[in-house]
Amino acid sequence: MTISTTAIVSSKASIGSNVSIGDFTIILDNVVIGDNVSIQSHCLIGQPTSLSDGTPLVIGNDSLVRSHSIFYEGSQFGSALMTGHRVTVREKIEAGDNLQIGTLCDLQGHAKIGNYVRFHSSVHIGQKSIIDDFVRIYPYSVLTNDPHPPSNLVLGVKVNKYAIIATMCCILPGVQIGEKALIGACSLVKSDVEPETVVAGVPAKYICRASDIKLKDGSNQPAYPWMRHFHRGYPKEITDEWMSIYDT
């Protein structure tokens, strides 16, 4: 356990074994941190809020929280959470294992997130979002939730397994993105997207089947489903399964 002498760690926080806490980081009361977790410098962990119902912030084993990040109390993360710098994560998120949250992401809380989800930099996740396993969302994309702002309705976006949302997309409230779908860059998605299809544009329209897109590596292989060829960052037991499905 290496806790910086300049860190401020509440004696009420539950800290696992082999935890590292960086300089000028604050760990508040209502926090449960697992084993082998590293929290870098200048973070604020466990910010209180009346919206948490008193539940703690739970960060699972083997996690890495990079510098200048802020987590509220009241959210639960499985093992191997990995964040970029200066992420902001609010209350009432239930997330699985191996979530990656990129630099400058803003998670507004009250959301469900599966396993092996990856948010690149500057992704904004509105309340009531539901994001299934293996989804990947690219920079400056937003999941919204208010159908006619401002209102008292909160209609979350649902993103199904293996779907990809490229850079700078806006998904309107209540939209469902089908499994293995691809949302092209700079799209405004106003209605549900069928599985394994590509939509793009403002507003987004059907472009083609996902499997119609070819890899630009000269192989002429389909670029989607991406699990056929992209394995970086996923464990062998998962990529072995993908390889058996796609016979690569």
Next chain:
Amino acid sequence: MTISTTAIVSSKASIGSNVSIGDFTIILDNVVIGDNVSIQSHCLIGQPTSLSDGTPLVIGNDSLVRSHSIFYEGSQFGSALMTGHRVTVREKIEAGDNLQIGTLCDLQGHAKIGNYVRFHSSVHIGQKSIIDDFVRIYPYSVLTNDPHPPSNLVLGVKVNKYAIIATMCCILPGVQIGEKALIGACSLVKSDVEPETVVAGVPAKYICRASDIKLKDGSNQPAYPWMRHFHRGYPKEITDEWMSIYDT
């Protein structure tokens, strides 16, 4: 008064009664903080700039500045300012009461902001913007000011009372947004917008009267003007007035 022992507070700063200042926060010389103000951790308050003409940063009574925020000297905020985390606020802003500035907002200074204005997360306000009372601007929207970048012209955007700018909009220099207008998500607004109308698209075009949009709550009531049905966060004397106008 609870000032953290790790905070660095200039003896030249004017600090009201019942003020709380968080860990690792820096309050510099040219700052006037009202009563009952809370400034959270890791903030930098009163950053000097030659553009301030020596005027102080003034933060009114009953304000809350969340962690990792940066305020320059030379701007004035009324009472009950509330910020999210890591906002950046530069010099020469004159703001009314009850301004809310969401997480990651970037206010470039030299702007006028009315009462009860709300910026959600990651809103970018260019210099010379004028934003009237009760305006609401949603994530990743930008008010620009340079008509042919880079140039020496600064043509601010004017947003009139009760107007709504939804997520990921870009308002071009010198544009006026009419009272109670709605700018749909992902719009590029190149010309003035009439009051009580809806525009959307790239570039934005007239869609309908604002009152033509119906609430998606089954009531079939008009969603705009929004003051008819949305009262959260506004005081009773204001919502009572709205209710008398709209006879709800």
Next chain:
Amino acid sequence: MTISTTAIVSSKASIGSNVSIGDFTIILDNVVIGDNVSIQSHCLIGQPTSLSDGTPLVIGNDSLVRSHSIFYEGSQFGSALMTGHRVTVREKIEAGDNLQIGTLCDLQGHAKIGNYVRFHSSVHIGQKSIIDDFVRIYPYSVLTNDPHPPSNLVLGVKVNKYAIIATMCCILPGVQIGEKALIGACSLVKSDVEPETVVAGVPAKYICRASDIKLKDGSNQPAYPWMRHFHRGYPKEITDEWMSIYDT
């Protein structure tokens, strides 16, 4: 040399003369800082990464790094680097002199950047980007690099001299932006852009020659090439050369 007593500065770091280091800032081992450099508060400088090949972070003479910024080891910056607040700069960037990086920019590393380049706030630069001298990129614009995300291909964007990318543009992987071109606000650029042309839209299409755009200052002079009329922030020897070329 004025190093704050609350800063944490590695004895292994190489620090030039007349350097100022702000409160709560951390300077790690593998860092070379030139003379007359100011690094403000709450920064993290020299973050280690296995991707740096052990090369240091080099910040040239006469540089200013504003508060809450993060620099990794393994990037090299010439003299007179100037950053806004909370920039994030990763490894393997080779940058020239007089680079300006605005508040909240996110530079993902592995990029080449020329002299006198300016990124305004919230610009996102993907890996393998090549950005030539005097380029200017405006808020919320993104240079991407993955042609069919996620994949193992990294096709960087190339932006040539004097080109301007306006607010909220997305440049797709492998695209080349020609010298003195202008990308209008809110554009999705899918294919190469000819020199001295204007493109705009989603997807971007040819609009006109850059020189067809007139200044909105009543002069009726062409707004591009911008070097004809915009000199702020550039040294006299450069603007004198521009004036001799454009005979202004």
